[in-house]
Amino acid sequence: MKIKKIGILRETKTPPDRRVPFSPAEVHKLQQQFPGVEVVVQPSPIRCYLDEEYRKAGIPLQENPEDCDVLMGVKEVKKETLIPGKTYFFFSHTAKKQPYNRDLLREVLHRKIKLVDYEYLTAPNGARLVAFGHWAGIVGAYNALRAWGERTGDYTLKPAHKCHDRKEMIQQLDKVKLPPIKILITGGGRVAFGALETLTPLHLKQVAPEEFLTTNYDEPVVCRIDPDHYVIRKDYAPFDLKHFFQHPGMYRSVFLPYTKTADLFIACHYWDPHSPVFMKPEDYRAPGFRIKVVADVSCDIRKPIPSTLRASTIANPFYGYNPETEGEGYPFTPDNITVMAVDNLPGELPRDASGDFGNMLLDRVMPALLGEDKDKIIERATITENGRLTEHFKYLQGYVEGKE
Known part of the structure; x- marks a missing residue:
């Protein structure tokens, strides 16, 4: 026809x-x-x-x-x-x-x-x-910074959906004041690189995974990790990305050390239902757990990241996760993890x-x-x-x- x-x-x-x-x-x-x-x-x-x-x-x-x-x-x-x-x-x-x-x-x-x-x-x-994935990363990282500002009271950013376009959104980043925190991004696709793009105007030092885990900094830093940094084969054979995508059940998570060093976690990975989870509910209660804000751009409900209890909306992007009750609470109290889980992020720009x-x-x-x-x-x-x-x-x- x-x-x-x-x-x-x-x-x-x-x-x-x-x-x-x-x-x-x-x-x-x-x-x-x-x-x-x-x-x-x-x-x-x-x-x-x-x-x-x-x-x-x-x-x-x-x-x-x-x-x-x-x-x-x-x-x-x-x-x-x-x-x-x-x-x-x-x-x-x-x-x-x-x-x-x-x-x-x-x-x-x-x-x-x-x-x-x-x-x-x-x-x-x-x-x-x-695909719209690049824009999910761009807006997701902005919302992560917005959540940090709301949680700490250090600054307030205009919601992305109230900005005329990306240019106005990026201008908002002039207000951002970050202490020496560690920002972690998972994933190596267009979503993760969209997130890094939003962080670029902040001129953050980008560090390697090994340094991120072992070094203390007197400035805010960002680290992006690929699957070979957060999973290993159960039989300890060398990591192979193609094999991981084809046989995710043959891998186990080694993400836990990052939960003790990251303050703000921007999840931009692709996750297969047969892949290992990043965290379990009990990990949030473990001594040394440090993550305060989870911006779950991937938004797989209750699966790899237990604090993602539900998708949130553009109008109400944040909610709290209480590690003790494993339920929802107020987003910005010190004892709760602040969660951003908007599932249609590109719709904000x-x-x-x-x-x-x-x-x-x-x-x-x-x-x-x-x-x-x-x-x-x-x-x-x-x-x-x-x-x-x-x-x-x-x-x-x-x-x-x-x-x-």
């Missing part, structure tokens, strides 16, 4: 997400690149780019998108608004068998929708082509994050969608088509049927 018309959907998930797949500027670029394709925008009162901005750019607003060939949103689409037989692009959060979206996937199948999930748009080597995401779509995905898909980019990311799960996602059949 030749695609002639694309509709940008209004976000309907609660809490609301203000991001968009394409800004007005990127729609303009798309139409220059593919002159035969029309783009319309469903009006929205919450979108980070106002309806008027699209209108001024010459992009029509259209309430009913039924005549569009492809419909593109960001987060899950309300199942009652799904139009039968259409092609949809959004983050469906179904491919890992998330129970809360089982009914959504069932409805997608029932309405014979072709569902393309952004998360599975990959190059032939498996690398993701589009929606204009910047959307612009970056749209550029990735333009460069890496739209040529395959609107031209020749030699590398089968769209095919690999298609979860459902014609009322059936595609070959790549057949493993979801039991999940759809409620058997698992």
Whole structure:
């Protein structure tokens, strides 16, 4: 089918997400690149780019998108608004068998929708082509600094979502005054490097893991660690990253020493359910436990980091974890750990994050969608088509049927 018309959907998930797949500027670029394709925008009162901005750019607003060939949103689409037989692009959060979206996937199948999930748009080597992860790291580190200021009373930062854009957010960092604390970042992907990017204006000394564990400093320092610093093989064979990703159950955690040296922990790692956990609840009560703030950008609930009891929201990003009761408490009392576990961090800087995401779509995905898909980019990311799960996602059949 030749695609002639694309509709940008209004976000309907609660809490609301203000991001968009394409800004007005990127729609303009798309139409220059593919002159035969029309783009319309469903009006929205919450979108980070106002309806008027699209209108001024010459992009029509259209309430009913039924005549569009492809419909593109960001987060899950309300199942009652799904139009039968259409092609949809959004983050469906179904491919890992998330129970809360089982009914959504069932409805997608029932309405014979072709569902393309952004998360599975990959190059032939498996690398993701589009993602918001970098922005999760950028905002997550800012929220970590904000939490430290609130906890200590040393400074107050404007919430990121109340800043017009990243530039205004970074200007806020002029207020930050840190004592000689140790900041730890886990992970080696775009999320972790996004976090480091936010810390750059503070001119913190970056130290190696060995120094972080053994040396005291008279200035604040930051250390980023990869998996080979926080897990080892159970059989003591040399660490191999590929082996770790393929066989996470063959490893055990050696993270504990970092809990006795880090003051502020920014978790940006990828965690597999078969991987060892970073900490156990009893570790928080152990003598010498030092972490005061956990900014869990990865946000795996109650799994590798026990203090992440639940996801928090952009409006209320912080809560407390009481090590004695292992329950929730006030975020800023001395006896509690301050937790930041917002699970849609890029939504705090929606204009910047959307612009970056749209550029990735333009460069890496739209040529395959609107031209020749030699590398089968769209095919690999298609979860459902014609009322059936595609070959790549057949493993979801039991999940759809409620058997698992």
